[in-house]
Amino acid sequence: MEESPVPVLRVRTGSGFISHLPEHLAMNSRHLLTAVGAGITTFVVVAVLVIKLLGVEFSAIVGVPLGLLAGLVVMIGLAVSFDNLDVNARRAVSVYGTFGLTILVMFATRYVNLGPSRDVLSIPVMVGVGIVAGVVVYVIPLVRE
Numbered sequence: 491m492e493e494s495p496v497p498v499l500r501v502r503t504g505s506g507f508i509s510h511l512p513e514h515l516a517m518n519s520r521h522l523l524t525a526v527g528a529g530i531t532t533f534v535v536v537a538v539l540v541i542k543l544l545g546v547e548f549s550a551i552v553g554v555p556l557g558l559l560a561g562l563v564v565m566i567g568l569a570v571s572f573d574n575l576d577v578n579a580r581r582a583v584s585v586y587g588t589f590g591l592t593i594l595v596m597f598a599t600r601y602v603n604l605g606p607s608r609d610v611l612s613i614p615v616m617v618g619v620g621i622v623a624g625v626v627v628y629v630i631p632l633v634r635e
Contacts, residue, residue, distance in 0.1 A: 521573075526591070527586070529568075531590030532563075532590075535557075540556050585624040585627055
């Protein structure tokens with residue numbers, strides 16, 4: 491078997507190698523969560539902005555698909571290019587993604603109605619907790635240094 495000039499990640503199964511991915515395309519869980527979180531954040535921001543700016547009765551019909559499209563573009567873009575970002579850009583993107591994941595978890599908690607979550611988790615509270623979670627994610631690496 492010839493050696494590839496590009497470092498390759500091989501995924502092994504019981505029957506042999508099933509995937510040959512260049513290392514720069516291999517993604518760890520942090521990259522994946524950051525990309526998904528950034529996509530969620532972008533979806534929420536774009537959808538809310540379009541709905542509020544249009545201000546007509548059925549503006550969600552336009553805002554939600556545009557938000558989904560923007561979120562998918564951001565998620566795919568980050569999934570592909572996360573390794574090419576410098577350290578400060580990675581931190582900023584991690585904060586941005588953390589906000590989206592935090593909002594998603596709180597909406598899910600509110601949806602399944604765990605305890606008094608509907609009363610406690612209002613939109614301003616969720617945004618505040620998302621911002622605090624983002625600040626914590628930004629500060630933790632600074633404290634470790």
